[in-house]
Amino acid sequence: MMTSISDNCCRCKKCEQICPVSAVDIDNNNISDDCIKCYHCGAICPQKAINAEYLPGTVTQNNISPYDFELLMQQRRSHRKFSNRKVAPEILTEFINHLRFSPTASNLQTLNFTVVTNQDKIQEVNNLTIDTLTGAYNSLNAFTKPLIRILLGQHRLVQMEQSKRKFLNKKAVNKQMITYNAPAMIIVHSPTSPVGMPCHDANIWTGMAILYAELLDLCTCINGYIVNAAKRNNKVKRTLNIDQSETVYAALLIGYPHNKFENTVGRNLPLIKTID
Known part of the structure; x- marks a missing residue:
């Protein structure tokens, strides 16, 4: 105050x-x-x-035109192939420090950040996440399906089955399907509290971060799998030295790009309703 x-x-x-x-x-x-x-x-x-x-x-007033910002939005893509070039920890620290001006939902400013550049740790998070989510998907079986159908409906059951099939098929062909050999990873976490909106703060921060990274010739990939696994398995937080009283809200893979995307491709126009 x-x-x-x-x-x-x-x-x-x-x-x-x-x-x-x-x-x-x-x-x-x-x-x-x-x-x-x-x-x-x-x-x-x-x-x-x-x-x-x-x-x-x-x-x-800055000198960024609306057109420049539109181009920045269009060129940003999720990267799953990173170059072998390492990202210095001090660059990532400066990156996070500059993003402290990111908007927040309730201005409590409770977000904490864990930067991981140790490849053994990144590999451990990759393996833990795969094992944790494989166990979760395997709980969708002949015994649980009827109950899920009753509680959530047939449409939701079909979605869960499709998600399970895609995950397990990808796991079979790509053992690096979570962290993709990224040179660095940023984990966003916050003390768990009944007040404030750290989940929204983390989402806002991540949206800002992926655009800012483009300006620094860095590439990113938002990773929800790691967030999901951290909620299900406390070993993920222990591996990252994150206190068990905190909740992981976002995970960002970050590095230098292996590929350059040459073309801008379209996205669906949103449904917009106007009340005037």
Whole structure:
């Protein structure tokens, strides 16, 4: 919580008007316990009168055109073949530090990051994930199918059977089907809590990260299998030295690309409903 307003306050009350929780009270020189540390007040204050950490310079409009951003979105692809070039841990640390300005769902800023460049550890996560999910898929059998059909319906049962078939078929031909020999991996995790929205925060961060990586000539692959396995098997977190009180919300494979995608291909247009 921010607690003070300095004497150079010009009483413009822009901070009061921008505060999403009405925590700022200029007349009484007070910021209440309702403060969520979004720092909108500090960002808008012309006098820098709020006790926030101010970075050098001021915010100015960037020179990225909408067209440039559209091209960036179009060129981004999930990579499952990485070059042999290693990614230095300090580059990944700087990468994560720069992404601290990523938006959050509730501004609690609870996300923690584990960076893995040790190939033995990455291989162990690959094997643990395959074993864990194979066990989960094998629980879909002649005994459980009737119950799933009753509880979830025939359509959902068919989807689960298709998912099982694809996973086991892929496992049979590719023993690196989880981590794909990636040179590095970023695991996003947070203390488990009934308040806040760390799952949404992790999803937002990951979306920002895969675009930022493109600008650094890095390539990425979001890996839901590892997240799924970490929820089912505590050995995954132990392997990564993640406290058992925390939940893994995202896993990102990252490295330098082996392939260059030459063409932009289409995607389905979304269904859009407008209420005016």
